[in-house]
Amino acid sequence: MMLLATLVQTMSCLVCVAYVYAKSPAFKPWRPGQLPHNKLVLVGMFGFFTALSIAGTYLGPPVHGAIANTRAIGAVLAGLIGGPRFGVAVGLASGLHRWSLGGFTALACGISTTVEALIGGLVHRAAVRSNAPERVLRPWVVVATTAVAEVVQMAIILLVARPFVDAWTLVAQIAVPMIVANAAGAALFMSIIRDRIQTFDKVGAESAARALRIAERASSVMAKGLAPDVAEEIARIIHDETGVGAVSVTDTRSVLAFVGIGADHHRVGSSIRSESTLRAVAAHEVVFLDGVREVFRCPIHAHCPLSSALIVPLVVDGEVLGTIKLYEPANKAFLRINRTLGEGLSSLFSTLVLRSRYQEQKNLLVMSELKLARAQVNPHFLFNALNTVMAMLPITSQPRALLNHLANFFRKNLKRSNELATIEEELEHVRAYLEIEKARFEDRLSVDLDVDPALLKIKVPSFTLQPLIENAIKHGISEMLGPGRATIRVWRDGDDVRIDVEDNAGTYEEVKRAGGGLGLGLVDRRIRSLGHGASVEIHCLPNEWTRVSVRVPSAEAA
Amino acid sequence: MRALIVDDEIHARRDLERILDLTREFSAVATCGNAIDALSAIQADPPDVLFLDIQMPKVSGFELLSMIDPAHMPHVVFVTAHDEYAVKAFDRDAVDYLLKPVQQERLAAALEKLKRAMHEPPPAYRAPPLERIPCQSGTAIRLIDVAEVELVRCGVAGVFVVTASVELLTDLPLHVLEAKTDLVRCHRQVLVNIRQIAEIHRPEPRTAVLVTRSGKSVPTSRRYYPRLKERLGIVG
Numbered sequence: 001m002m003l004l005a006t007l008v009q010t011m012s013c014l015v016c017v018a019y020v021y022a023k024s025p026a027f028k029p030w031r032p033g034q035l036p037h038n039k040l041v042l043v044g045m046f047g048f049f050t051a052l053s054i055a056g057t058y059l060g061p062p063v064h065g066a067i068a069n070t071r072a073i074g075a076v077l078a079g080l081i082g083g084p085r086f087g088v089a090v091g092l093a094s095g096l097h098r099w100s101l102g103g104f105t106a107l108a109c110g111i112s113t114t115v116e117a118l119i120g121g122l123v124h125r126a127a128v129r130s131n132a133p134e135r136v137l138r139p140w141v142v143v144a145t146t147a148v149a150e151v152v153q154m155a156i157i158l159l160v161a162r163p164f165v166d167a168w169t170l171v172a173q174i175a176v177p178m179i180v181a182n183a184a185g186a187a188l189f190m191s192i193i194r195d196r197i198q199t200f201d202k203v204g205a206e207s208a209a210r211a212l213r214i215a216e217r218a219s220s221v222m223a224k225g226l227a228p229d230v231a232e233e234i235a236r237i238i239h240d241e242t243g244v245g246a247v248s249v250t251d252t253r254s255v256l257a258f259v260g261i262g263a264d265h266h267r268v269g270s271s272i273r274s275e276s277t278l279r280a281v282a283a284h285e286v287v288f289l290d291g292v293r294e295v296f297r298c299p300i301h302a303h304c305p306l307s308s309a310l311i312v313p314l315v316v317d318g319e320v321l322g323t324i325k326l327y328e329p330a331n332k333a334f335l336r337i338n339r340t341l342g343e344g345l346s347s348l349f350s351t352l353v354l355r356s357r358y359q360e361q362k363n364l365l366v367m368s369e370l371k372l373a374r375a376q377v378n379p380h381f382l383f384n385a386l387n388t389v390m391a392m393l394p395i396t397s398q399p400r401a402l403l404n405h406l407a408n409f410f411r412k413n414l415k416r417s418n419e420l421a422t423i424e425e426e427l428e429h430v431r432a433y434l435e436i437e438k439a440r441f442e443d444r445l446s447v448d449l450d451v452d453p454a455l456l457k458i459k460v461p462s463f464t465l466q467p468l469i470e471n472a473i474k475h476g477i478s479e480m481l482g483p484g485r486a487t488i489r490v491w492r493d494g495d496d497v498r499i500d501v502e503d504n505a506g507t508y509e510e511v512k513r514a515g516g517g518l519g520l521g522l523v524d525r526r527i528r529s530l531g532h533g534a535s536v537e538i539h540c541l542p543n544e545w546t547r548v549s550v551r552v553p554s555a556e557a558a
Numbered sequence: 559m560r561a562l563i564v565d566d567e568i569h570a571r572r573d574l575e576r577i578l579d580l581t582r583e584f585s586a587v588a589t590c591g592n593a594i595d596a597l598s599a600i601q602a603d604p605p606d607v608l609f610l611d612i613q614m615p616k617v618s619g620f621e622l623l624s625m626i627d628p629a630h631m632p633h634v635v636f637v638t639a640h641d642e643y644a645v646k647a648f649d650r651d652a653v654d655y656l657l658k659p660v661q662q663e664r665l666a667a668a669l670e671k672l673k674r675a676m677h678e679p680p681p682a683y684r685a686p687p688l689e690r691i692p693c694q695s696g697t698a699i700r701l702i703d704v705a706e707v708e709l710v711r712c713g714v715a716g717v718f719v720v721t722a723s724v725e726l727l728t729d730l731p732l733h734v735l736e737a738k739t740d741l742v743r744c745h746r747q748v749l750v751n752i753r754q755i756a757e758i759h760r761p762e763p764r765t766a767v768l769v770t771r772s773g774k775s776v777p778t779s780r781r782y783y784p785r786l787k788e789r790l791g792i793v794g
Contacts, residue, residue: 442568478566479615481592481699 003061003068004177010059010070011185014052018189021048022196034133035082046090049078053094053113057101064166066105068174071098072116072153072182076146077189079120080136087124091117105170108160115156116149137194139187146183150175207337214241214341215348222352228268231256238324238345242338245329246306251322252281261329265301273299280311281320286343287311291334296327305329310339312346316353324349379414383407398439405435421462423455423490423499430465430488437473444484445477451490458497460552461526468501468548471520476505476546492554496533499550508540520548527552559676560586564596564619565611565637574609574637574660583669593617594692594699597625598729604630607653607672612638616701617692624685625692627734631680635668651681688738693719693726700726704739708754708770712747722772744768744778744786752789 036042053074060069075094079087091114099110123145127135135141154171161167214237221233231249235257239247246260250272258266272278276296280287289296291308298304307330314321326342328334386407393400409432427449434447447469469486477484489500524536532553540546561584565571571589578587588605590596593614600608612619619636636655653675654668690701691710706721716727717735728735732749735741741749750768755776757769765783768776778786 440567440569444566444568481594481615 003063003174004180006061007068007070007177007181008184010056011073011181011188013059014056014070014073014185015188015192017052017055018192022192035086045082046078046086046093049074049082049090050093053078053090054097057094057098063174064170065103066109066170066174067098067101067103068178070178070182070185071109071113072146072149072178073185073189075113075117076120076142076149076182076186079117079122080124080142080145080190082121083124083128084118084121087117087121088114091115104163104166105157105161108157108167109153111160112153112156116153119149119152120145137190137197139191142187142190143183146186147179150179150182153178203337207341210241211341211344211348214238214345217241218349219352219355222349222356228256232259232268233257234324234349235259238326242326242341244326244334244338245332246327248325248327249322250277250325252320256322260327262298262301262304262306262327265298265304270300274311275299276309277311277323277325280313280323284313284315284320286313286346288334288339291328291330305331308334310334310342312342314346314349314353316350316357321353379410382410386410402436402439405432408432409436419462420459421464423451423458423460423465423497426460426462426465427451427456427488427490430469433466434469441473441477441484444480445473446483446485448485448487450487452492455490455492455497455554458552458554460499460550461523461530464523464527464550465499465501467520467523468499468550471548472501472503472505472546475511476503476507479507480505493551495554497552497554499552500547502545502547504545506540506542506544506546508538508546509542523550559584559606559672561588561607561609562596562599562605562632563587563589563609563637564593564614564622565589565609566591566614567611570611570637570639570658577660577662577665578609580662581665581669593619593622593625596622597692600626600630600632601729605632606676608632608634609637609656610634612636613640616699617690620685621688621690623683624688624738625730625734627731628682628737631683633672633675633680634683635672651683685738687740688735691719691728691730691735691739693728695724695726702726704741704751705753707741707751708772708774709751709776710735710741710749720774722770742786742789743782744776745782746779748776748778750776750786755790758790758792 036045051074053071056069056071056073057067060067060071062068071094075087075091078090082090094117095110095113098113099106123141124133124136127133127141154175157171158164158167161170217237218234221230221237235247235249236259238244239259244260246258246262246266248258248266249256252272254271255266255268257268272281274296276287276289279285287309288294288311289309295307296309298306306327308328310326312324312326314323324342324345326334326338386403390400390403390407393403409429412429412432438445438447465488469488472486473484477486485504487500487502489498489502491498491500520536520538527534527536527550530552533551534553535551537549537551538546539549561578563571563574563578565574568591571591575587575589578584586605588599588603590599594617596608610619610622614622617625623634634652636652637658637660638655639658654671656664656668689704691704691707693700693702702719702721702724707719708722709720710728710732711718711720712732717730717732719726719728732743732747736743736749741751744750750770754770755768756771756773759767759769761767764780765778768778770776
């Protein structure tokens with residue numbers, strides 16, 4: 001009975017070691033059935049279990065020239081955790097050590113320690129083969145394995161140790177206490193380790209769940225892109241889910257949102273002043289100020305409680321859009337888990353921004369398709385309607401003539417291809433248009449045509465002339481209080497052919513200042529595409545005249 | 559009712575004139591081809607109702623509203639060729655708005671509204687602040703940016719808008735300019751642009767002489783100086 005008490009004491013020491021080990025930073029949760037890949041860690045584990053086993057030998061009380069011990073705990077656990085080969089290595093090391101100590105059971109104990117470790121290893125292998133490696137962590141498996149191993153040890157002592165009578169006496173005395181103490185010790189040891197692994201699993205699962213929640217909440221918000229109200233929402237989500245002191249979202253220049261401690265002086269809309277943020281933006285890298293070695297110093301307020309910060313740049317298509325910043329105050333450590341999470345946020349939000357951009361593009365496409373569909377008037381319907389109305393009007397009436405011009409204008413619009421047209425065709429098109437505009441403006445519009453007949457067959461891109469005269473009327477003459485006069489001049493200027501459209505409003509500068517598009521971009525591009533110095537130039541004398549000059553090399557255009 | 563049609567397109571004017579005649583509701587219908595002419599016409603003989611086009615040369619229909627002396631303000635019916643035009647922003651104030659070409663039935667409905675509105679004075683239109691002041695420059699009309707104006711003074715010949723380089727006559731009365739721009743009254747006959755004041759001289763405790771950026775002296779009177787001081791942020 002005394003012996004059992006002593007062994008329990010010994011075992012308690014070992015379990016205590018297990019507790020300290022599991023709590024120490026050296027402990028890395030591992031998957032049962034897998035040994036660490038890192039050689040150094042493997043050697044460390046070997047040393048640890050061997051020392052554990054040897055400690056079992058030393059702490060045990062001498063009994064009849066032998067040692068009652070808890071050596072089996074280290075050996076069997078090494079086998080259970082590391083498999084047969086790892087177990088045998090530990091068992092052999094510990095066994096050799098026991099053998100070196102001498103006594104009549106020295107050999108028997110040396111052999112049995114190795115065999116015990118092997119038994120642990122075989123249980124490990126069986127568990128792995130049946131695809132349930134986590135079974136080796138179960139207390140009852142450990143109890144049974146250790147008990148069996150101890151029984152085997154007793155048998156080996158009886159078989160190997162001589163004289164047999166002494167061995168028998170010894171075994172009769174130590175068998176029960178050793179089986180009980182070793183089995184209980186190994187099981188306790190293993191359950192401590194199992195608890196730690198489960199804690200790690202739980203923390204991991206929780207943070208994964210948190211990351212998923214952030215992703216889910218953010219993706220519904222981010223559909224709108226990175227606008228200030230979206231930024232505010234995102235900062236709030238991250239703040240809620242991580243529980244850090246404060247969160248801010250910035251673009252590359254200013255703070256878009258700030259939630260949490262220090263919101264009183266970290267104002268939305270203020271420009272970024274922290275150097276670390278600028279560093280994160282410039283270098284596209286995560287900046288971490290742990291609050292100890294590198295302290296976050298608030299650039300705005302000297303008594304700002306925030307002291308540690310994680311600054312994560314948002315990179316989309318190789319371009320930094322802004323940053324997400326997580327802060328903790330001086331009295332709270334920046335959790336490693338939040339750091340990992342924060343870094344993960346970068347790629348999450350980058351993906352979300354990309355998605356919202358894609359969505360936007362898709363919407364634009366749908367919009368333009370709709371616009372196109374709306375713009376398509378059935379030409380048969382249009383011409384039939386115009387013909388019907390014209391037929392109802394007296395043959396010589398002005399309205400009938402006007403409708404005829406309108407029909408001609410539309411017909412030419414539809415007929416003309418995207419290719420080149422002669423200046424003559426361009427003038428025809430423009431005449432129909434001008435007849436309608438002259439009727440509309442009556443006394444306020446007059447148009448002079450000054451065309452060199454020799455140039456009528458010169459070819460220019462179609463739809464060149466009409467947009468020019470339309471601009472002169474729409475942005476020029478219609479904005480005049482007095483009478484407006486437009487001039488179209490087609491003439492030879494050295495080797496070039498010039499088409500000048502001039503109005504007497506001189507409003508070009510004004511329209512340009514007001515950001516009004518003149519719609520000349522397309523004309524300009526098509527003329528330039530002719531090459532050989534073909535160009536469109538605009539000259540303007542404010543309040544006097546605006547002149548658009550198209551220059552086409554005659555050799556090219558002819 | 560007496561109506562004024564303001565539209566820059568002659569056919570639209572004639573058309574609406576004919577259609578108004580057909581209703582026999584109007585004792586007189588006048589027409590103007592632009593906002594500047596309309597402004598003089600309204601000042602000379604304020605109509606009861608204005609049929610107002612929005613897009614017109616130089617001065618839009620909206621701008622015209624901000625130039626009309628509130629005392630002469632008629633009821634307004636907008637007439638426009640484009641239904642997407644920003645008339646909607648005004649439709650709480652305007653009696654109605656009509657799409658060109660005006661249809662008889664639609665006009666009849668507008669006239670019903672108009673008859674009811676006639677019992678009350680026209681609302682204060684939420685016209686935008688006046689940014690340009692129409693001035694006579696020889697035979698032409700020039701629009702002077704309010705920001706460029708140093709002062710406006712009332713003389714025997716009329717109201718003069720004074721900038722660093724020119725001095726032009728305008729048809730707008732002083733009180734309209736005071737109400738519709740941020741020019742500030744500093745004397746019974748003078749408005750001054752606060753942003754153009756360069757110096758303030760104090761010959762007497764209760765008045766001052768202002769000097770504009772281009773060096774023009776502007777008198778102030780005892781009656782208006784205290785308010786001006788407030789605007790300038792001068793204490794004491």
